Amino acid sequence: MTTTIDGRKVAQRIRTGVAEDVARAARLGGPVPGLATILVGDDPASTVYVAAKRRAVREAGMRDFHRSLPATSTHDQVAAVIDELALDPEVSGILLQLPLPGALDAAALIDRIPVGKDADGLTTASAGLLTRGRFGLRPCTPSGVIELLDAARVPLRGAHAAVVGWGELVGRPMAQLLLRRGATVTVAHEHTPDLAAVTRPADVLVVATGVLGLIGPEHVKPGAAVIDVGIHRTDRGLRGDVRTAELDGIAGCITPVPGGVGPMTIAMLMVNTLQAARWAADPGTPPTTPPTTPAALPA
């Protein structure tokens, strides 16, 4: 019997928790957190994503700052917008929507975001804080995966986890978050010669490869928790990196696509924005952080 992990439900619970925290702080006269989204160009998918993020910000009772820049913007023009938002005390978090058009250097522009406003957790400074186990904002998708595993009551300490894919946005921080929770972690990637051999011992399998339907029954230990981070548009609708239907009765629990990891990314962005606002209000935040996710949320 395979359980489906309902990412929409978990994401909604987290977003409601953030909204309650924001409302409570506002009643006490505290500052209202605000997220600034920056969209360069008019890529259709990016436009949709940014709109969804802004809607979530408003639904959480936070302030929605937004900057649209033309696709022809220069590095210095984008940098100037980031610098201005970095100095604005009403802006708690800054999100630069990726990918950037043209020859813009995404890594350099992201690293202009101050670590305390790094709502996406993607700066080099945030990566360093995660590696060193210090307080900081964590990348949204992998911290959302941890929330899903916790919601499904999957034990992590002492578990063997396999992370397939070693990208900057998911795989690398995912491995570190799982290690921090006490899992033994194997990271596999395109140079792994026998993928099934390294994924089959895993109690927890997180797949973030961008390869449609890569993972099937041959890769999965019976009873394992399977988290599918992939998302692909196909003729038969959205599909992931996992051949989910084939794992029915094999996986212990599994995330669907859509409705699994996807909704968690925005939920964790809300958590990070709230957390950034708290961090700004109290810079004496503990130098090390025991919890995996940045915010202690109401249950």
Add this chain to the structure above:
Amino acid sequence: MTTTIDGRKVAQRIRTGVAEDVARAARLGGPVPGLATILVGDDPASTVYVAAKRRAVREAGMRDFHRSLPATSTHDQVAAVIDELALDPEVSGILLQLPLPGALDAAALIDRIPVGKDADGLTTASAGLLTRGRFGLRPCTPSGVIELLDAARVPLRGAHAAVVGWGELVGRPMAQLLLRRGATVTVAHEHTPDLAAVTRPADVLVVATGVLGLIGPEHVKPGAAVIDVGIHRTDRGLRGDVRTAELDGIAGCITPVPGGVGPMTIAMLMVNTLQAARWAADPGTPPTTPPTTPAALPA
């Protein structure tokens, strides 16, 4: 037939290469790299280590800066010394010898070292650069392990590597350096319930646990490369985390203790100091770094 990897020989080759590079640059009228070591207190082991590092600096033809501070120094006093060295253009690299006495906050003091002078590669900023695959100075011991594996012609791309121990100084950066070289990497630690089950599939086994003699034949795949980062003083002399004698005829190659990984740490510190000097001279260093080790050394 098990081959012993001669760390002293590899380290000497690297140190000679650094000395030749330093001499060549000096002939061209370039600046001479300099390393500043900071020793707080008079811990006997730290005193010996710092003396060895200073000797290596002088042997490489680099400038030896050194500061000794009393064990009673305050955070602000140590910080002031770091800040002064950070501003000194003749100081290419700064090394704060660990452990620090008393209640000094090592993490905070290390993070005062500018990323460009982080000769030990231990700052949060350097950890972030490593995670993101960008140019930076890498921690000396794990980059020394990569050099040993290369010297022993152990293939890494497509290999399965197991790293036992997830400490900040070795295990975490080690896993990332191995991944960057294309290995599939498993990280095990004290919460791993069945260590042999995760180490036995490994073609490359790096052990950095601080547990004397933890690893024996039951953990090792025949023909595997075994790197022992542990060092323990025992009644029978120095020993590592690996029961080396028991692996004779099982391991394909193995590092001895002493004379394996140990000498590499100082060699890589020399590489980092040279690299820091080059970085300072040409801040337009490439934003991403393909090689694992920070310096392209003469063969």
